[in-house]
Amino acid sequence: MKIVSEIMKENPCYKAGKKIKVKGLMLHSVGCPQPDAATFIKSWNRAEYKRACVHAFIDGNNGTVYQTLPWNHRGWHCGGAGNNEYIGVELCEPDCIVYTGGSTFSCSDLGKARKVVQRTYESAVELFAYLCAQYGMDPMKDGVILSHREGHARGIASDHGDPEHLWRGLQMGYTMTGFRKDVKKAMEQGNGKDDLKDSGRTETQPYLVRVSIPNLNIRKGPGTHYGKTGRYTGVGVFTIVEEADGQGAARWGRLKSRSGWISLDYTRKISGENLQD
Incomplete structure (x- = not known):
């Protein structure tokens, strides 16, 4: 599909x-x-x-x-x-x-x-x-x-x-x-799993973002209507490998580990550090 x-x-x-x-x-x-x-x-x-x-x-x-x-x-x-x-x-x-x-x-x-x-x-x-x-x-x-x-x-x-x-x-x-x-x-048969391509998703060259809030939900897909796979507490650095449109003007990024998506509205793009997740 x-x-x-x-x-x-x-x-x-x-x-x-x-x-x-x-x-x-x-x-x-x-x-x-x-x-x-x-x-x-x-x-x-x-x-x-x-x-x-x-x-x-x-x-x-x-x-x-x-x-x-x-x-x-x-x-x-x-x-x-x-x-x-x-x-x-x-x-x-x-x-x-x-x-x-x-x-x-x-x-x-x-x-x-x-x-x-x-x-x-x-x-x-x-x-x-x-x-x-x-x-x-x-x-x-x-x-x-x-x-x-x-x-x-x-x-x-x-x-x-x-x-x-x-x-x-x-x-x-x-x-x-x-x-x-x-x-x-x-x-x-697995056709409903998250490996299906969602609307607006585009692969990107991996880049780093720094989280700007102390608590950030990690979700199954690019939007707040998706279930949570976890929550990151603290201010850390992540590698983004895929981007997608969310609701309204929101942008979401998929983590390098493929463990989920985070809202890019609460991050700042950075450079000069080793890629990590």
């Missing part, structure tokens, strides 16, 4: 800056024949676009995940109370379908359409396994993973039928029950 950071900083939802305590994940599909995630990002990443904002799009051409909001940012993805607790992810749809009314559509190339949907489904399984691992959630627990349609049935989302309408219309055999089982299986 490839995650690319494309945070929509011009969208009013991002600028609102509200945070959530993540309770679960909600799966959507875009509801129009467009497999290209970049098309949505370009359209939605504008100050005047006040209709919606999601945490990620999954591209139908190659399965790439484009993260468009920080995971703990309150999105505008389901038209209900689910926005207060759920990360929302959109599956892009094949360009060979034509909607004929509501969730009903025709398809001019069934083979092509199924390949697009298979691609997005498989990436969604990996992404949801990753997020469940990061937030300590059990995908089989009631309410942790929902579709937009299931969210509506629970009274926390607007009246939509996605993404099941797409799977059903193309006779894919996919169901949300099966999806949750696939996420669980992916976690058991």
Whole structure:
């Protein structure tokens, strides 16, 4: 799974800056024949676009995940109370379908359409396994993973039928029950571990930083929403080998020992000392 950071900083939802305590994940599909995630990002990443904002799009051409909001940012993805607790992810749809009314559509190339949907489904399984691992959630627990349609049935989302309408219309055999089982299986196989590349991560030439506060949390990933792997007490020197964007304008650095990440906001870059960790 490839995650690319494309945070929509011009969208009013991002600028609102509200945070959530993540309770679960909600799966959507875009509801129009467009497999290209970049098309949505370009359209939605504008100050005047006040209709919606999601945490990620999954591209139908190659399965790439484009993260468009920080995971703990309150999105505008389901038209209900689910926005207060759920990360929302959109599956892009094949360009060979034509909607004929509501969730009903025709398809001019069934083979092509199924390949697009298979691609997005498989990436969604990996992404949801990753997020469940990061937030300590059990995908089989009631309410942790929902579709937009299931969210509506629970009274926390607007009246939509996605993404099941797409799977059903193309006779894919996919169901949300099966999806949750696939996420669980992916976690058991290790696809949810932290060795997956997170959004915005870039390797860097190793450099030294000096910690500027007496207590600094070391976390599993680049952000305060990740669990702690430890805490450093004292003012020490660390070697940073990888960088990543966190929430807002924060920057995070991965330690040379690979034991975790620290916030670079509480460090000062230095030179002239032996590299250490």
